[in-house]
Amino acid sequence: MRNILKSATLESKFPLLSVEHDCIISKDAEITVGFKVILPELFTVTSTEYEAIHSTWLKAIKVLPDFSIVNKQDWFIQENYEPDVQKDELSFLSRSFERHFNERPFLNHTCYLFLTKTTKEHSRKQSNFSTLCRGFIVPKEIQDKETAVKFVEAVSQFERIVNDSGFVKLARLTTDEIVGTNEHAGIIEKYFALSQEDVTCLQDMAISPAEMRIGDKLLCLHTLSDLDDLPSKFQTDGRYEKLSTDRSDCRLSFASPVGVLLSCNHIYNQYIFIDDHTENLKRFEKQARNMHSLSRYSRANQINKQWIEQYLNAAHSFGLTSVRCHCNVIAWSEDHEQLKRIKNDVGSQLALMECKPRHNTIDTPTLYWAGIPGNAGDFPSEESFYTFIEQALCLFTEETNYRSSLSPFGIKMVDRLTGKPLHVDISDLPMKKGITTNRNKFVLGPSGSGKSFFMNHMVRQYYEQGTHVLLVDTGNSYQGLCTLINRKTKGEDGIYFTYTEDNPISFNPFYTDDYQFDVEKKDSIKTLLLTLWKSEDDKTSKTESGELGSAVNAYIKKIKADKSVTPCFNTFYEFMRDDYRQELNRREIKVKKMDFNIDNLLTTLSQYYRGGRYDFLLNSDKDIDLLSKRFIVFEIDSIKENKELFPVVTIIIMEAFINKMRRLKGVRKQLIIEEAWKAIASANMAEYLKYMYKTVRKYYGEAIVVTQEVDDIISSPVVKESIINNSDCKILLDQRKYMNKFDSIQNLLGLTEKEKAQILSINMDNHPSRRYKEVWIGLGGVQSAVYATEVSLEEYYTYTTEETEKLELNNLAEKLDGNMELAIKQLAESKRNQIYET
Structure with a gap:
C-alpha cells in the first residue's frame, strides 16, 4: 500500500549504506571508523598531564588526510544503581550495603570517537543540503580504493599514537558493536533511542525547528558555532575551586563543565573539520584584501581585516594548521518543566567556560542528524568556525567518572561525585600491573576523620573474602564487628583477646x-x-x-x-x-x-x-589457637602506657602472626597494628619491623599500620625506614587540621604535588544529603584517587565507637538472647523510620 502520509520513514532518509570491515559507509560514499574511548578518571589528572593529553591528540590528528572529520561524542546518561542482593554468598552487612544504594542515581559516561573521510565537495554543504531535506546524489568526487586505503592507514597511525600516550585508550568498534546483534543493540540503534541500553525498538521522531522529540524525549540544543560565542583565551585545563585550597590546585579540563559536571542526560559533540590548509589561507588572504578595499565604507571592514591578518600571521609564524570546529550539547527530558531547568543548567555550565550560551532553536534536527555515527559528513558547514587544531582541542572533555576494578577481589567504595558504589582492588591488581611491589598499607588519619569506619569497612570485606585477619587494637574500634562475627559463627571465629589483671594475655x-x-x-x-x-x-x-x-x-x-x-x-x-x-x-x-x-x-x-x-x-x-581462627582482635588498651609490658605483648602477637603466616599456604593474611607501633618503634625493633614488613609479602600477606598523630610519624626514623618505605599503599584521611604541617608529611611520605592536591581536597565538597567521609588511596606513587566511605545504617551501628550507641546496641542484643545481627537490624530500622518521619 502506498504511503500517503506527510511523514517520512527513517528508511527513506537513513544516511548510511553499510558496515564493512568494521567501517561505516554512508550513502555519500564516506568512510567512518569508530572507537570507544577510555579517558582518565575525574580529579586524577594534573595540569602537566592535561597538556600531555592535548599534545597527544594534536600529534594524532595531524596524521589524518585533508577533508577528514574528527567527531568526539561524549554520552552522559542518568542511571540508577541496581544492587545485586540475590547472591547466596552475600553476608548480612554486604546485603545491607547493597540495599542502601538501591536506585541511587548517577551519571554514566560513555565516550566514542568517529573519524570520517569525506570529500571536498561534501565538506562545504550547508544545512539546506542535509539528507533530511533531499534525496541522495552521488558526489562528483568519490572515495577510490587508494584514498580509502590511505585513510585506513592514517587511522591506524592515529590509534597507535593515542594508545602509546598512556593517558587515553582507544578500542576499535567492531561491526557487531556498530550494527548490533540479536542480543545487544549497536551504537546506531542506541543513538536513535538516546540511550546506552540494549534498545532494539526504534521510536517515532518529531522533527521541526520549534520542537524536536524522539519518543517521549524532548530535545534542547546549545551550540558553540560562532567566534563571538567563545572566550578570548583557550587553555587545556582550569582550576576547580570547590576542591582547591590556597596550597593546592584541583584541575579539570576546560570543557569539564559540560561533561561530568553537567548532571543531566546529554550528549556533548565535538567536531574538528580538516580542510585543505593551503586553500583556507588563500581564501583568507583574498578576504583580507576585499576587507581592505571596502574599509573606506565601514570601519568594521578594517577591523575584520586586522583580525584576519592576525590569524594568517599566527598560521605562518607558528606553523599552525587551519581547521573548522564546532561543539554542541544535546540535552533531553520527558517533562517540559524539567527541560526548562535543563536549558538553564546547560547555559550556566557554558557560562562557566566563559562561553556565550546560545540556545539553538533552528538547526536542532540537522545537527542531531549529523551526529549519527558515520554521518559527520552531513554536518552543515555554516555552523562551524575557523580556528587552529590547538585551540579546537581545548574544547575536548578529557576525563570520565570513576571506574570499578576488573579484579574479582576488592572492597566497595563510593564515587565521591555521584555516590555510585565502586569495586576497588588495592591489593592484588596493583601487584599484577607492577604498580606496587607489596600489599602493605600505611593509614594516617586524625581523630574524627573517619579512620575507624574506613578500617572496619575494609577489614570486614577482606574477612568475607577469605582473609585471615589479626588486629592489634588500643581503643575497642573493632569490638562491634568482632562480636557480630563471633555470634554469627557461634564462637568459632571472631575471637576477642583483652588484657585484664585477672586474665592477662600469656604466650x-x-x-x-x-x-x-x-x-x-x-x-x-x-x-x-x-x-x-x-x-x-x-x-x-x-x-x-x-x-x-x-x-x-x-x-x-x-x-x-x-x-x-x-x-x-x-x-x-x-x-x-x-x-x-x-x-x-x-x-x-x-x-x-x-x-x-x-x-x-x-x-x-x-x-x-x-x-x-x-x-x-x-x-x-x-x-593460643590462631591457625584456624580467621578474625582475631587483641585489645591491649589497658597496658598501652606500660613501657615494659606493651612492646613485649605486641611483639609476641606479631611473632604469632608470622607463625600463622608461614603455616597457612596460599591463604591471604592481614596483620593490622593500630597505635601499638608507637611502643615498639625503638632502635632495637627497627630490624624486626623491617624484617616483618619484607617477609609478609612473600607469604601472601599484608601488614597495615594505622596512626593518627602526625608528630609521631615525623619524629620517628624507625617508622619511616621500617613501615613507610615498605608500604606501597598509602591511605590518608582528612588532613586539613594539619594544613600547616603538611609539607613535612608530604616529604616524609614522598607525595607528589598531584597527590597533595587530592589529599587536601578531602571532604571539601561533600554532598549535604549524604552521610560519608572521604579517603585518599595512593598506590606506589603511580595511581591515586579520593573515594567516599559511605555505609548503611546496619554497618554504621556495627562499626560505631560512640559509647552511647554501643550501649544501646548491646542492651538490645541482650534482650534478644545475644542475637547481635537481629539487634543491629532492629536498631537500624528504627533509626531509619525516625529519619523518614522527620
Whole structure:
C-alpha cells in the first residue's frame, strides 16, 4: 500500500549504506571508523598531564588526510544503581550495603570517537543540503580504493599514537558493536533511542525547528558555532575551586563543565573539520584584501581585516594548521518543566567556560542528524568556525567518572561525585600491573576523620573474602564487628583477646607443635629477647646480638634432644643461668663483660622468670589457637602506657602472626597494628619491623599500620625506614587540621604535588544529603584517587565507637538472647523510620 502520509520513514532518509570491515559507509560514499574511548578518571589528572593529553591528540590528528572529520561524542546518561542482593554468598552487612544504594542515581559516561573521510565537495554543504531535506546524489568526487586505503592507514597511525600516550585508550568498534546483534543493540540503534541500553525498538521522531522529540524525549540544543560565542583565551585545563585550597590546585579540563559536571542526560559533540590548509589561507588572504578595499565604507571592514591578518600571521609564524570546529550539547527530558531547568543548567555550565550560551532553536534536527555515527559528513558547514587544531582541542572533555576494578577481589567504595558504589582492588591488581611491589598499607588519619569506619569497612570485606585477619587494637574500634562475627559463627571465629589483671594475655614464644625452628623463628625469638633486655635508648652491639642468637640455637638443640625439658621462657632462663654462663667461662677466647654482660641480661629478664612480676607473660601452658581462627582482635588498651609490658605483648602477637603466616599456604593474611607501633618503634625493633614488613609479602600477606598523630610519624626514623618505605599503599584521611604541617608529611611520605592536591581536597565538597567521609588511596606513587566511605545504617551501628550507641546496641542484643545481627537490624530500622518521619 502506498504511503500517503506527510511523514517520512527513517528508511527513506537513513544516511548510511553499510558496515564493512568494521567501517561505516554512508550513502555519500564516506568512510567512518569508530572507537570507544577510555579517558582518565575525574580529579586524577594534573595540569602537566592535561597538556600531555592535548599534545597527544594534536600529534594524532595531524596524521589524518585533508577533508577528514574528527567527531568526539561524549554520552552522559542518568542511571540508577541496581544492587545485586540475590547472591547466596552475600553476608548480612554486604546485603545491607547493597540495599542502601538501591536506585541511587548517577551519571554514566560513555565516550566514542568517529573519524570520517569525506570529500571536498561534501565538506562545504550547508544545512539546506542535509539528507533530511533531499534525496541522495552521488558526489562528483568519490572515495577510490587508494584514498580509502590511505585513510585506513592514517587511522591506524592515529590509534597507535593515542594508545602509546598512556593517558587515553582507544578500542576499535567492531561491526557487531556498530550494527548490533540479536542480543545487544549497536551504537546506531542506541543513538536513535538516546540511550546506552540494549534498545532494539526504534521510536517515532518529531522533527521541526520549534520542537524536536524522539519518543517521549524532548530535545534542547546549545551550540558553540560562532567566534563571538567563545572566550578570548583557550587553555587545556582550569582550576576547580570547590576542591582547591590556597596550597593546592584541583584541575579539570576546560570543557569539564559540560561533561561530568553537567548532571543531566546529554550528549556533548565535538567536531574538528580538516580542510585543505593551503586553500583556507588563500581564501583568507583574498578576504583580507576585499576587507581592505571596502574599509573606506565601514570601519568594521578594517577591523575584520586586522583580525584576519592576525590569524594568517599566527598560521605562518607558528606553523599552525587551519581547521573548522564546532561543539554542541544535546540535552533531553520527558517533562517540559524539567527541560526548562535543563536549558538553564546547560547555559550556566557554558557560562562557566566563559562561553556565550546560545540556545539553538533552528538547526536542532540537522545537527542531531549529523551526529549519527558515520554521518559527520552531513554536518552543515555554516555552523562551524575557523580556528587552529590547538585551540579546537581545548574544547575536548578529557576525563570520565570513576571506574570499578576488573579484579574479582576488592572492597566497595563510593564515587565521591555521584555516590555510585565502586569495586576497588588495592591489593592484588596493583601487584599484577607492577604498580606496587607489596600489599602493605600505611593509614594516617586524625581523630574524627573517619579512620575507624574506613578500617572496619575494609577489614570486614577482606574477612568475607577469605582473609585471615589479626588486629592489634588500643581503643575497642573493632569490638562491634568482632562480636557480630563471633555470634554469627557461634564462637568459632571472631575471637576477642583483652588484657585484664585477672586474665592477662600469656604466650609461649618457644612453642612449636613439631619442634621445627627455621631461621626466621630463631631471629624473631632473638629480637624479642633483645627487646626485653635493652631499653629504648640502648644500642645493641654485634657481639650481644651474636651471643644471644647462639644461646637461642643452643637451647633449641637441648629441647630437641631432651623432650623432658618443657619449651618455655622459664627453662630458657635456667639454661642461660646454668649452662650457657658456664659455657662462656670455659671458652678459650673470653667474652668481656663490656661486650656481653650475661649477668645484666639475667637480672633484667628475671622479672619474666618464675616468681617475677611478669612471669605469666612468656610461660603459657597452652598454645593460643590462631591457625584456624580467621578474625582475631587483641585489645591491649589497658597496658598501652606500660613501657615494659606493651612492646613485649605486641611483639609476641606479631611473632604469632608470622607463625600463622608461614603455616597457612596460599591463604591471604592481614596483620593490622593500630597505635601499638608507637611502643615498639625503638632502635632495637627497627630490624624486626623491617624484617616483618619484607617477609609478609612473600607469604601472601599484608601488614597495615594505622596512626593518627602526625608528630609521631615525623619524629620517628624507625617508622619511616621500617613501615613507610615498605608500604606501597598509602591511605590518608582528612588532613586539613594539619594544613600547616603538611609539607613535612608530604616529604616524609614522598607525595607528589598531584597527590597533595587530592589529599587536601578531602571532604571539601561533600554532598549535604549524604552521610560519608572521604579517603585518599595512593598506590606506589603511580595511581591515586579520593573515594567516599559511605555505609548503611546496619554497618554504621556495627562499626560505631560512640559509647552511647554501643550501649544501646548491646542492651538490645541482650534482650534478644545475644542475637547481635537481629539487634543491629532492629536498631537500624528504627533509626531509619525516625529519619523518614522527620
